[in-house]
Every structure is written in structure tokens, then in C-alpha cells.
Amino acid sequence: MSEPQDDIDVLIVGAGPSGAVTAHTLAARGFKVVCLEQGDWVSPADFPGNRPEFELELLKTWATNQNLRGRLADYPLNVDEAEVMPVMFSAVGGSSILFGAQWMRLKPSDFRVKTLDGVADDWPIDYWDLEPFYNRIDSFIGVSGLGGDPAYPPQDFEMPPHPMGKGGMLAARALNKLGWHWWPGTQAIPTNNFKKMVKCQRWGVCETGCPAGAKASFDLAFWPHAIAAGAKLVTGARVRMVTTDSHGRADGAIYIDRQGREHRQKAKAVVMASNGIGTPRLLFLSASSQFPDGLANSSGLVGKNLMLHPNNESIGLYDEELESWKGPAGQLMYSLEFYETDLKRGFVRGSKMNLMPVPGPLRLLQNFSKRAFDERWGPAAHDIMEHGGRALSWAANIEDLPEEVNRVELDPDLRDSDGIPSPKVTYRMSENTRKSLVYALDRMAEMHQASGARHIAKNLLWREQPGHLLGTARMGNDPKTSVVDRFGRAHDVPNLFIVDGSVMVTSGAMNPTASITAMALRTAEHIAETARDTQVAA
Amino acid sequence: MSTTQHDLSKLAALAHVLIPGTDKMPSAASIAGFDALLARAVKAAALTEAEIAAMLEALPAKIDWNAAKALATAQPAQFEMASTIASGAYLLAPEVLNCLGFPTERRFPAGPMDFADEYETGIVDEVIARGQRWVDPRGR
Numbered sequence: 001m002s003e004p005q006d007d008i009d010v011l012i013v014g015a016g017p018s019g020a021v022t023a024h025t026l027a028a029r030g031f032k033v034v035c036l037e038q039g040d041w042v043s044p045a046d047f048p049g050n051r052p053e054f055e056l057e058l059l060k061t062w063a064t065n066q067n068l069r070g071r072l073a074d075y076p077l078n079v080d081e082a083e084v085m086p087v088m089f090s091a092v093g094g095s096s097i098l099f100g101a102q103w104m105r106l107k108p109s110d111f112r113v114k115t116l117d118g119v120a121d122d123w124p125i126d127y128w129d130l131e132p133f134y135n136r137i138d139s140f141i142g143v144s145g146l147g148g149d150p151a152y153p154p155q156d157f158e159m160p161p162h163p164m165g166k167g168g169m170l171a172a173r174a175l176n177k178l179g180w181h182w183w184p185g186t187q188a189i190p191t192n193n194f195k196k197m198v199k200c201q202r203w204g205v206c207e208t209g210c211p212a213g214a215k216a217s218f219d220l221a222f223w224p225h226a227i228a229a230g231a232k233l234v235t236g237a238r239v240r241m242v243t244t245d246s247h248g249r250a251d252g253a254i255y256i257d258r259q260g261r262e263h264r265q266k267a268k269a270v271v272m273a274s275n276g277i278g279t280p281r282l283l284f285l286s287a288s289s290q291f292p293d294g295l296a297n298s299s300g301l302v303g304k305n306l307m308l309h310p311n312n313e314s315i316g317l318y319d320e321e322l323e324s325w326k327g328p329a330g331q332l333m334y335s336l337e338f339y340e341t342d343l344k345r346g347f348v349r350g351s352k353m354n355l356m357p358v359p360g361p362l363r364l365l366q367n368f369s370k371r372a373f374d375e376r377w378g379p380a381a382h383d384i385m386e387h388g389g390r391a392l393s394w395a396a397n398i399e400d401l402p403e404e405v406n407r408v409e410l411d412p413d414l415r416d417s418d419g420i421p422s423p424k425v426t427y428r429m430s431e432n433t434r435k436s437l438v439y440a441l442d443r444m445a446e447m448h449q450a451s452g453a454r455h456i457a458k459n460l461l462w463r464e465q466p467g468h469l470l471g472t473a474r475m476g477n478d479p480k481t482s483v484v485d486r487f488g489r490a491h492d493v494p495n496l497f498i499v500d501g502s503v504m505v506t507s508g509a510m511n512p513t514a515s516i517t518a519m520a521l522r523t524a525e526h527i528a529e530t531a532r533d534t535q536v537a538a
Numbered sequence: 539m540s541t542t543q544h545d546l547s548k549l550a551a552l553a554h555v556l557i558p559g560t561d562k563m564p565s566a567a568s569i570a571g572f573d574a575l576l577a578r579a580v581k582a583a584a585l586t587e588a589e590i591a592a593m594l595e596a597l598p599a600k601i602d603w604n605a606a607k608a609l610a611t612a613q614p615a616q617f618e619m620a621s622t623i624a625s626g627a628y629l630l631a632p633e634v635l636n637c638l639g640f641p642t643e644r645r646f647p648a649g650p651m652d653f654a655d656e657y658e659t660g661i662v663d664e665v666i667a668r669g670q671r672w673v674d675p676r677g678r
């Protein structure tokens with residue numbers, strides 16, 4: 001191992017959205033900050049979406065499934081017992097490289113599901129605790145949207161919304177006819193040039209990386225500002241454990257560089273920003289005689305209560321030209337008609353639905369793969385392909401409730417490229433989740449019917465979506481039933497903080513990055529405000 | 539792994555069966571330079587040597603509609619990969635995209651009034667008229 005590196009104030013593990021926000025916030029306040037990231041910078045020029053064969057590149061090189069991609073920066077996952085494939089991407093900007101930038105806040109009810117519905121637990125914070133942090137993140141990254149959605153408390157946005165286009169207008173008219181809620185999409189995608197980002201060029205390939213640099217992935221939206229503020233970002237640095245001193249306080253981390261050399265980075269405080277799978281993995285890897293069950297795990301809840309937001313999708317093919325290759329994708333619009341609990345449906349909680357364009361014609365053929373051979377090939381293939389540009393996708397995020405059986409553990413055999421144990425993910429959908437999944441799919445098919453779709457494909461479970469990794473180090477007031485407190489501080493280790501999706505008590509049904517980054521900002525400011533001369537308060 | 543002419547011919551034969559022509563669309567067999575598009579598709583799919591070998595091994599030496607259908611039933615994973623390569627190559631042909639009306643230029647920045655024009659149709663008014671749609675846990 002190399003000589004220990006200079007002592008710093010705060011070490012951040014992971015350069016995704018929450019790590020970026022934490023780094024910027026603390027560096028701007030004078031803290032000496034280092035962030036260790038196992039991946040690298042990715043150039044927009046590397047993304048496949050502006051190449052004609054981009055849909056074929058998604059099969060492997062740019063697959064959402066990291067086990068297929070085979071990049072050294074990613075670590076393999078054992079998903080033999082997981083119904084849903086966790087999606088993540090190791091790079092500066094983290095999984096926001098591949099996110100759709102659908103920028104949705106949780107709703108007030110999401111923080112009180114025990115009180116309202118008698119299930120799971122209430123959060124130790126509420127919507128109004130987070131609201132000012134939502135607003136500030138929105139302003140910083142240039143969120144576009146239309147204020148006044150009656151499904152939310154009042155909110156407004158930095159930039160005007162993107163046009164919904166022909167497809168969005170068609171769906172809006174249909175949902176008005178049905179009397180169902182919808183609203184123009186809110187996106188972390190600028191409608192005008194903003195800071196390091198150009199205005200959206202509507203390539204429609206947001207979820208495979210924006211080739212125009214027009215999406216607020218956090219390599220663009222936050223890291224340049226964090227570095228300008230003085231944060232140091234080390235790429236190709238894979239942390240293998242967080243270390244502790246004799247008093248049980250975190251005092252740094254050991255990481256491995258691309259040449260396989262070990263380094264020790266000392267720090268006065270450590271912030272975990274490694275996502276809802278990477279963070280529990282590292283806490284388990286950091287077990288010691290002081291923390292035999294893993295760091296910060298006296299509750300036994302590290303790795304448990306994994307929530308993944310199962311997704312489903314219904315694609316409709318239409319007779320009229322919808323220009324459905326136009327982005328952002330992203331969401332043209334969303335519907336929260338079935339978000340809140342209605343017990344008449346036979347389950348609690350609900351789903352968020354979003355309408356997306358379908359940017360490539362090959363995907364249409366793939367989405368109709370369940371059809372009989374004669375209905376998919378020969379003349380039938382043309383019937384499907386001819387709907388390129390006339391296809392729309394409704395997809396739903398399903399709220400899954402926390403269950404301890406859904407969990408992340410260390411796999412006894414599987415290792416990453418540095419020989420570090422990889423995670424094993426166990427995830428089974430509950431009966432409640434299954435009912436919500438079926439219900440949402442039927443409603444989305446009805447949306448297509450009301451819009452006049454000629455063909456409708458239904459995919460009950462979109463296994464390799466959406467990459468929302470939540471709940472595995474939940475926040476709470478009681479150290480017996482939670483891992484971190486209401487500010488993300490580990491109950492067991494007073495100078496260890498968690499800022500990623502692990503801390504979420506319930507999942508809601510919203511795309512979570514807006515909430516994760518708002519909580520990261522809140523935690524980072526709490527660290528700064530309670531520190532004295534950059535010594536993090538215990 | 540580079541594919542041989544023999545390999546490409548097998549994939550092309552499958553494409554010819556799966557994608558005939560219509561009065562509006564060209565057949566796979568009529569696309570000039572289709573073998574080169576197939577090679578490009580195989581490369582973009584980044585298959586391993588073993589995956590390519592298994593896919594090609596599964597393809598019958600002589601393939602017609604019934605043989606393709608039998609392959610889809612007997613070896614669905616191999617058929618899915620081969621048919622994706624075949625159709626993916628077909629969709630790389632500019633003349634196919636032109637016939638589909640699918641653009642090859644993909645930058646469509648919105649005009650400054652595009653959303654305003656949609657909004658001014660009153661499309662959002664009905665949603666607003668239905669009133670508050672969120673639950674206030676404070677009971678307000």
C-alpha cells in the first residue's frame with residue numbers, strides 16, 4: 001500500500017448525483033473534499049445515440065444491464081434471485097449518465113404512508129422539510145417544467161417545459177376525454193442553453209447518454225462546479241473498505257487504482273454516495289472487530305428493505321404521423337391519476353406513469369417479440385416497422401414497499417475485477433406490487449385505446465428498468481429500526497453519512513434523483529453548519 | 539471476431555426470409571451492399587466469438603419460412619439474436635429509413651413558441667379545472 005495521503009476534511013465515495021452535490025456544497029464552504037470514483041469521465045461523443053446502429057450497441061456495449069456491458073469500472077451483480085435487474089453505471093455522474101432526467105419530487109403523502117395507509121413506516125422528515133432543497137437543486141441544474149400541476153403543492157421551474165409534440169398532444173386529449181390526470185413532463189433537461197449544457201436537441205436518446213450534452217447528468221450539471229469550488233475528484237479509484245479508528249469513528253478509506261495498487265485516503269469524515277447497492281456492499285466490506293456485522297449495522301438493517309420500482313410498459317402503434325423519434329425521452333408528459341391509494345383497486349399506494357417517444361425502429365420489433373412468428377415476420381414485420389415515428393410508450397414506476405427479505409448481501413463467490421466481493425441481490429415482488437403492476441398496465445393500455453392506437457403491446461415487467469436503488473440504509477429516529485438519522489448521519493458512526501437512495505424509507509413511485517439530491521444537499525449543509533473549523537460534529 | 543462471407547450469407551438468407559418486400563418497402567434481398575450492413579450490425583452488437591459461433595451454428599444450411607419458424611421455436615435465443623442482427627442491418631439502410639419516413643438527421647431543437655402554441659390550445663385547462671389531486675397528510 002502507498003503512503004497515506006494528506007488528511008482531508010471529507011471523503012466522498014461515489015461521484016454520482018448525490019456525491020456531486022455533496023462535494024460542491026462542502027467545497028464551496030471551505031472544506032477540503034476528495035471524492036473517489038471507480039469509473040471515469042464519459043464524453044458525450046462516446047454515447048451511441050447519434051450513430052445509426054445505436055440500437056444494436058444497446059445489446060451489449062451500452063446495455064442497461066451491467067453484467068452484459070462488461071466494463072472494468074462496473075462490478076458484476078448476482079441477480080439469480082432478483083425479479084428486477086438493478087441498473088447502474090459507474091462513472092463521473094454515476095447512473096445519471098443513463099437516466100431519462102425525469103425530474104419528479106415525491107408527493108407529501110409519500111412521507112406518511114404508515115399514517116395514511118397503515119403500511120411500512122413514516123419518514124422522519126416531510127415534504128416541506130425537503131421543499132427548499134428541491135427548489136435550490138432545480139435552480140442549480142436548470143429544470144424545465146410547467147408550474148401549477150394540481151397533483152402537487154405549488155412548484156415552479158427554472159425553464160419553460162419542452163413541447164409535448166404530436167404524440168403528447170394526442171395522449172393529452174385522450175386523458176382529458178378519460179378525465180384522468182396528466183401534466184407536461186418535468187425534466188432535468190434544459191430548454192435553453194444553461195451553464196455547461198446546451199439546449200435540448202431532441203435526439204430522443206436520453207436514456208443512453210445525451211450525445212449533445214443537453215441533459216443534466218451530474219458530470220455536466222454539478223461536477224465542473226464542484227471542481228471549480230475546490231473539490232478533488234479521483235477517478236479509477238475503487239474503494240474496498242471504509243476504515244475506522246479505535247473510537248469507532250470513520251477515518252478514511254482504502255482504495256485500489258487502475259494499476260491494482262492500494263492507497264489509503266485519510267479523512268475527518270466520510271460520506272457514502274455509492275447508490276442503494278454499492279453503499280451496503282461497502283458497509284459490509286468494512287466489517288471489523290468493532291463492527292462485526294458491517295459498518296453502521298447495529299440495527300441489522302444495512303442491505304435490507306431494497307426497493308427497485310418495478311416498471312412496466314405499453315407501446316401503442318398509431319396510424320397518424322407522431323414524429324415519435326423526437327425527444328426528450330425523458331417524458332413528454334406524466335400521469336399521477338393512479339398515484340395515491342384507492343382501496344377499491346385492491347392494493348395500497350400506486351404508480352407514476354410517463355409517456356415517452358420511441359426513438360428507434362428496431363425497438364418496435366423487439367417490443368412485439370411475444371407475437372407469434374407469422375404475426376411478427378414476413379409482411380407482418382413491415383406492419384410493425386412502418387410504425388416507426390408513429391409509436392408511443394406509456395411506462396409506469398410502481399411503488400414497492402420495503403420488505404426485509406428484499407436485500408443486498410455480499411456474494412460468497414462473485415468478485416469484481418479487483419477481486420472484491422460483489423453484491424448478491426434478492427428481490428421478489430410482493431402481492432401488493434404485482435396487483436399494482438397489473439392494474440397500471442391495464443390503465444396504460446386504456447390510454448392507448450382512448451388515443452386510437454391500432455396495435456398495443458403490453459410488457460408486464462420491464463426487467464432491466466429503471467435503476468432506482470432505494471431503502472438499504474433507511475433513515476429514522478430510532479437506531480434500532482434505522483441506519484441513519486434524519487440528516488443522513490449513521491447512528492453508530494457519528495462522522496459517517498449516507499446521501500444516496502439507500503436512506504429512503506419508502507420508495508414513492510417517482511423517479512428518485514430529485515429527492516436524492518435534495519436530501520444530499522440537506523445533509524451536506526447540515527455537515528457544514530454543525531462543523532467547527534471543518535471538524536465534523538459528532 | 540470478423541465474420542466470413544459464408545457467415546454473412548447465412549445471416550442474409552435468414553433476412554431474406556424474414557423481411558420480404560412490399561409495395562412500399564424494399565426487401566432485404568434487394569438492399570445493395572446488404573452483407574456490409576450485416577457485418578456492421580454484428581460488430582455493433584459486440585457479440586463474443588462463442589456467441590457468434592452458436593448463432594451461426596443454429597442457422598440451417600438452407601433456410602426458408604418453415605425452417606426459420608422451426609428455429610424460432612426450437613432455439614428462441616439464437617433465433618432472437620440472428621433476427622435482431624438481420625432486422626438491425628435492414629434498418630441501417632438509408633433507403634429503408636427513407637421509405638419509413640424515419641429521419642437520418644436527428645437534431646430537432648424546439649422553436650421558442652412550440653410549447654406555448656400547445657398551451658394556448660387550452661389543453662391543460664381541463665386538468666386544472668379538476669382541482670387539487672394531492673393528499674395533504676397534515677389534513678389541510
